[in-house]
Amino acid sequence: DIQMTQSPSSVSASVGDRVTITCRASQSISRWLVWYQQKPGKAPKLLIHTASSLESGVPSRFSGSGSGTDFTLTINNLQPEDFATYYCQQSDSFPLTFGGGTKVEI
């Protein structure tokens, strides 16, 4: 199974900050990497697929990069509604596996 490791597990930030979250795969997954946002009590929301493709309706302050084993989610100009937990997921092969999550808090 492909293991996904996210860091940091939590980050404190302020409105207007830039936040960077990293995700590392235990083996190369090319660009088969997905990012989700989850708010308390809600289902996850797809932000980015194929490492850097922004899902329709997602603000452009979100961006993704990387390939192989190392990936990054960047949130520019952090907004109040961005305080949430973010998960990466490899979309290369079954079993699908998720990172442990990164909580972005004030």
Added chain:
Amino acid sequence: EVQLVETGGDLIQPGGSLTLSCAASGIIVNLNYMYWVRQAPGKGLEWVSVIHSGGIIHYADSVKGRFTISGDSSKNTLFLQMNNLRAEDTAVYYCARGNYGGYSLDYWGRGTLVTVSS
């Protein structure tokens, strides 16, 4: 508009059985990759199972042999039959649709809570 609505969650004793349903609208269940993903209280996301009409069915090792995924085209509904439930199966269970090659989950239901406890 796509909607996925899960039902069937309950409090169940260890060793018991339960069937979850996910009623879909706006998509055809049997033409898509359809998933069950769970989240234990205060924990992260865990993929459980996937089904696709192309003959694909997969399960996480943690549920293999105990859970069965299926779809009903007449009801446009996804199911998860869960047997021999354990305390560690306690979680919110989400159904979701796979897109962009099938492995990115773009539509999710609100989830249904399964609690396994005596």
